């Protein structure tokens with residue numbers, strides 16, 4: 001197969017590209033704009049493969065996307081390119097509207113035009129796989145409910161509203177034009193190569209240099225964590241095996257309160273990085289409660305029984321083993337982090353946490 005993957009230099013996209021190049025015979029074209037979140041160093045392990053090609057392209061650039069589709073002739077498109085950080089969407093929603101909504105529209109139209117040129121057999125086998133989030137469902141207030149594929153959409157942030165909008169466009173292109181789509185909605189990912197603006201890598205990095213560990217509000221919000229390599233395996237199963245028009249929720253059965261995640265990271269660091277920064281007696285002492293995120297969703301939790309039943313996918317990593325692997329990875333890959341924590345990243349940290357987290 002030939003797979004065109006958008007956003008393949010990002011956190012999840014790079015895990016998908018590595019998974020496909022290392023575990024299958026397929027060819028990958030990685031189409032990525034290389035925003036602040038895109039990093040080709042995350043692909044060092046596979047960049048020399050003859051089955052891997054990269055193009056620095058914006059999904060909003062229709063002419064460039066048309067050309068790449070014609071030249072590469074993919075059997076499937078896996079669409080991961082997006083602006084992905086909720087806090088950034090609150091302080092500056094414009095890029096989220098542009099990439100997540102307009103960009104998805106441009107990619108759908110380019111793909112539809114290309115798909116219409118294919119033979120009948122290739123048309124039927126083709127897939128447009130849209131990678132989305134559980135945040136489109138809004139949040140859950142009780143402790144029992146789970147997100148199902150049929151849960152009504154109720155997004156809370158500019159980010160989740162833009163992702164919900166893109167999901168609607170993808171479904172409309174299926175219903176109206178017959179474009180063979182599949183959609184997945186996944187819970188919070190964690191693991192290696194995660195950009196250190198997100199909770200888990202941010203806490204690891206701040207702790208290692210003795211900075212405050214910022215917990216929004218009371219820290220009782222709940223997320224359902226999935227190891228990124230489990231997500232990559234699920235996405236490959238969906239793009240190769242799922243029936244056209246289907247939606248699958250993907251989650252790790254790992255509900256954790258934010259404050260517990262932060263405390264677990266501190267405990268792992270006590271064991272794995274016992275030489276603490278000057279003045280720090282216990283990593284936990286760095287925990288600092290800061291102003292809550294506006295519109296902060298309280299709880300996400302996924303019912304992943306449909307993908308288990310239809311495609312036989314189950315996560316392999318428990319939160320305990322996955323988080324340990326993640327902390328170990330950051331400890332061994334400080335160079336990767338250091339190169340990211342330059343220019344644009346510093347501006348973001350200054351703007352977002354100002355007095356609270358410096």
Ligand code: NAD
Pocket residue numbers: 006007008009010011012013031032033034035036037038039057058059060079080081082083084085099103131132133134163185186187188189190195
């Ligand atoms: P990320 O921010 O780490 O990476 C996004 C990638 O998209 C980057 O490489 C960036 O350069 C690229 N990109 C951004 N705008 C682009 C544009 N206009 N054209 C081409 N490339 C562009 O994101 P991630 O965490 O890897 O998430 C990937 C996808 O998965 C997103 O669609 C996100 O909504 C979804 N998702 C993420 C999570 C999560 O926990 N991270 C969970 C569920 C779903």
Ligand code: DAU
Pocket residue numbers: 084085086087132133134135186187188189197198199200202214215216217219221222223258293300
């Ligand atoms: O649920 C899937 C979503 O998970 C994806 O669609 C998003 O792309 C991804 O970024 C993630 O969104 P979250 O907002 O849940 O992730 P984040 O790491 O930003 O925050 C996780 C939780 O931790 C959330 O409740 C907010 C809280 N938090 C976050 C930061 C950055 C803090 O308490 N302090 C922080 O400094």
